[in-house]
Amino acid sequence: MIQSDKGADPPDKDMKLSMTTNPENGLSQILRLVLQELSLFYSRDVNGVCLLYDLLHSPWLRALLKVYDCLQEFKEKKLVPATPHAQVLSCEVMELLRETSNSPEIQELRQTLQAPHFKALLSAHDTVAQKDFEPLLPPLPDNIPESEEAMRIVCLVKNHQPLGATIKRHEMTGDILVARVIHGGLAERSGLLYAGDKLVEVNGVSVEGLDPEQVIHILAMSRDTIMFKVVPVSDHPVNSQKTVYVRAMTEYWPQEDPAIPCMDAGLPFQKGDILQIVDQNDALWWQARKISDLATCAGLIPSKQLLKRKQREFWWSKPYQPHICFKSTMYKEEFVGYGQKVFIAGFRRSMRLCRRKSYLSRRRASVCCAGGCYSAVGAPYEEVVRYQRRPSDKHRLIVLVGPSGVGVNELRRQLIKFNPSHFQSAVPHTTRSKKSYEMDGCEYHFVSKETFESLIYSHRMLEHGEYKGHLYGTSVDAVQAVLDEGKICVMDLEPQDIQVARTHELKPYVIFIKPSNMSYMKQSRKNAKIITDYFVDMKFKDEDLQEMEELAQKIETQFGQFFDHVIVNDNLQDACAQLLSVIQKAQEEPQWVPATWISSGTES
Numbered sequence: 001m002i003q004s005d006k007g008a009d010p011p012d013k014d015m016k017l018s019m020t021t022n023p024e025n026g027l028s029q030i031l032r033l034v035l036q037e038l039s040l041f042y043s044r045d046v047n048g049v050c051l052l053y054d055l056l057h058s059p060w061l062r063a064l065l066k067v068y069d070c071l072q073e074f075k076e077k078k079l080v081p082a083t084p085h086a087q088v089l090s091c092e093v094m095e096l097l098r099e100t101s102n103s104p105e106i107q108e109l110r111q112t113l114q115a116p117h118f119k120a121l122l123s124a125h126d127t128v129a130q131k132d133f134e135p136l137l138p139p140l141p142d143n144i145p146e147s148e149e150a151m152r153i154v155c156l157v158k159n160h161q162p163l164g165a166t167i168k169r170h171e172m173t174g175d176i177l178v179a180r181v182i183h184g185g186l187a188e189r190s191g192l193l194y195a196g197d198k199l200v201e202v203n204g205v206s207v208e209g210l211d212p213e214q215v216i217h218i219l220a221m222s223r224d225t226i227m228f229k230v231v232p233v234s235d236h237p238v239n240s241q242k243t244v245y246v247r248a249m250t251e252y253w254p255q256e257d258p259a260i261p262c263m264d265a266g267l268p269f270q271k272g273d274i275l276q277i278v279d280q281n282d283a284l285w286w287q288a289r290k291i292s293d294l295a296t297c298a299g300l301i302p303s304k305q306l307l308k309r310k311q312r313e314f315w316w317s318k319p320y321q322p323h324i325c326f327k328s329t330m331y332k333e334e335f336v337g338y339g340q341k342v343f344i345a346g347f348r349r350s351m352r353l354c355r356r357k358s359y360l361s362r363r364r365a366s367v368c369c370a371g372g373c374y375s376a377v378g379a380p381y382e383e384v385v386r387y388q389r390r391p392s393d394k395h396r397l398i399v400l401v402g403p404s405g406v407g408v409n410e411l412r413r414q415l416i417k418f419n420p421s422h423f424q425s426a427v428p429h430t431t432r433s434k435k436s437y438e439m440d441g442c443e444y445h446f447v448s449k450e451t452f453e454s455l456i457y458s459h460r461m462l463e464h465g466e467y468k469g470h471l472y473g474t475s476v477d478a479v480q481a482v483l484d485e486g487k488i489c490v491m492d493l494e495p496q497d498i499q500v501a502r503t504h505e506l507k508p509y510v511i512f513i514k515p516s517n518m519s520y521m522k523q524s525r526k527n528a529k530i531i532t533d534y535f536v537d538m539k540f541k542d543e544d545l546q547e548m549e550e551l552a553q554k555i556e557t558q559f560g561q562f563f564d565h566v567i568v569n570d571n572l573q574d575a576c577a578q579l580l581s582v583i584q585k586a587q588e589e590p591q592w593v594p595a596t597w598i599s600s601g602t603e604s
Ligand SMILES: Nc1ncnc2c1ncn2[C@@H]1O[C@H](COP(=O)(O)OP(=O)(O)OP(=O)(O)O)[C@@H](O)[C@H]1O
Pocket: 348, 349, 350, 351, 352, 353, 402, 403, 404, 405, 406, 407, 408, 409, 410, 411, 524, 525, 527, 528, 529, 530, 531, 569, 570, 571, 572, 573, 575
């Protein structure tokens, strides 16, 4: 035990010190009482007491507690400014200083009070003290004729914001009307301008006979405030629609769309963005925000019908190109694990890279897909809701997607190795005959060709392929069997098969595994091997990595809307850690899922 220095201050001195600085019920007060108590033991030299005494007696602890007390006191106090007119006070002081002798201190004070940053500080202080946050509106004109009773004078302070409304000319009357008021914009927040209001004057200038562009010019010229004289629309539209959330299944760039009513008001979005649709009153142009940016005012997006039409027009305007299908899953008999001769059901050997070299592969890889692939003119928006998996619900299926060789199987293998009781692959089906050492339902579900085909026709196969005349594939039921055991089923899918898996039953969470940049890939894949059908343990060549990068880009462009998360597989350990954390979030945190997956009772 550390002995206390008996030559230290006697206990009562300490008590005095703490008593003089203590507020009632403060922590220092408590400390004082503890010291008082301890002082009784101090003289008896009880083990540990002296150490405690020294600790409580230490100047740093006392200083800390004093600070704590001050802060507590400060927290309870309601702060009131000494004066709400610090600027005026400063001017008065300056006046007084002018009359006094010019000592160095006075000079310094004068300089301080005149410094621009100090003046700005006092101005900010006064604004806060007077709670003077609202901008001052100019007075209304007092020469409003009696006959203009039906008019409304609207004065808006711009504060460097756009107006948040668009205008148009009425086709028949030529009147300039407010076409739409943007949600969350200046006009909407004022509650004074509505779609359909007729503009009579802007900043005192009559808009009669003017083009919308000329009116916009007047609006653009106004600096701080805009004054409108409007004839209010008789029945201003009430937005009774509920807010809807959608996933963008396509991208949209307002700058490239000459048909948008107001380019600046357009909201650009990319595939997979979640949009909050706040207004669908117009059949052609909706108003929406990105959920990543809900604080901003809404923007214009094409309605579902309009975007579909645009997609169709774009589709027909393109020269005919056979639709490239990424399908390349081919099954190999079994997977031999790292060093150990273990079979892990659901793993396959890759033949994608080596098949590239054969004529057959080229022919197969570019066949037109019979409809399994995502249609380029499919629904442009998919309604989504927040889904929070309850602990009693089955886990969501985890789907890994990526170009051949990127490491999809490696990551899946690492995951299962990390926690085999938690993560599992589904047992695939095959039509080949069972070998003597195999057990049905262990390595494969051994089924007849007829059974396999009926599973395909009844849409119970998530993916399937052919190898040496035999069919191989993974069924929905095989995945369900893993989920029924309370485990997380992890599988890899070709991108065009994602659609098949996107069901209420499986609620897949799709993770895209992306290659890192070429130079890093070259470095990190130096010793990596591609397990192929023809060359076992073939090393990656530069052209393989190049192809992987190109394919990744194509997959992302065509199927990016289905990805819930993207992981760049550069460092294997980092990618594994990311994968684990993402899977945990997918299972435990609320996620956006298609509304059709969720019955109204479970929507949050
Ligand atoms: N981050 C990484 N760093 C280094 N090597 C890696 C990394 N990820 C994967 N590899 C190695 O790259 C090779 C190919 O990986 P893997 O077999 O998982 O590819 P894949 O995406 O499943 O492709 P395929 O479906 O064609 O087999 C393996 O040797 C694997 O160990």
